[in-house]
Amino acid sequence: MFAKYLAVDRWNGTKNEETEIVAPTVHEIEQAIRDLDASVRTLVTVGAGGDVHMAIGGGAGRYLVYATYDNQTFHSLVDLSAGSRGSQLLFVGGQEGDYPGHQVVGMELAIRAARAFAEAGMLDPELHWEVN
Numbered sequence: 001m002f003a004k005y006l007a008v009d010r011w012n013g014t015k016n017e018e019t020e021i022v023a024p025t026v027h028e029i030e031q032a033i034r035d036l037d038a039s040v041r042t043l044v045t046v047g048a049g050g051d052v053h054m055a056i057g058g059g060a061g062r063y064l065v066y067a068t069y070d071n072q073t074f075h076s077l078v079d080l081s082a083g084s085r086g087s088q089l090l091f092v093g094g095q096e097g098d099y100p101g102h103q104v105v106g107m108e109l110a111i112r113a114a115r116a117f118a119e120a121g122m123l124d125p126e127l128h129w130e131v132n
Contacts (some may be wrong), residue, residue: 055090
């Protein structure tokens with residue numbers, strides 16, 4: 001397993017009571033993504049040490065997913081079927097942000113991306129990524 005830790009936020013007002021799991025299982029990572037509610041739980045981070053991590057934010061059926069290996073280049077998962085649906089507001093990491101609509105994906109894509117990253121440290125080659 002490539003993933004060394006799983007961090008999950010939990011907002012209590014303006015305070016983040018983050019939980020970290022060392023050596024998470026794929027099941028724990030998938031469940032953490034399913035638990036995102038875009039309100040109290042808004043961000044899951046799967047890390048492999050150093051700057052290497054994938055973040056999945058949002059919830060309630062709308063997710064933002066990116067991965068980085070150096071904290072300088074970010075690979076964002078995109079949904080090509082979204083077309084040009086403009087920007088969308090998402091609550092990620094305890095704050096609301098405006099994100100490109102094609103970067104807002106469904107739960108199945110988010111879980112699939114997280115699974116490939118957690119298991120092998122790779123971006124699923126069958127999914128679509130753009131570099132930011």
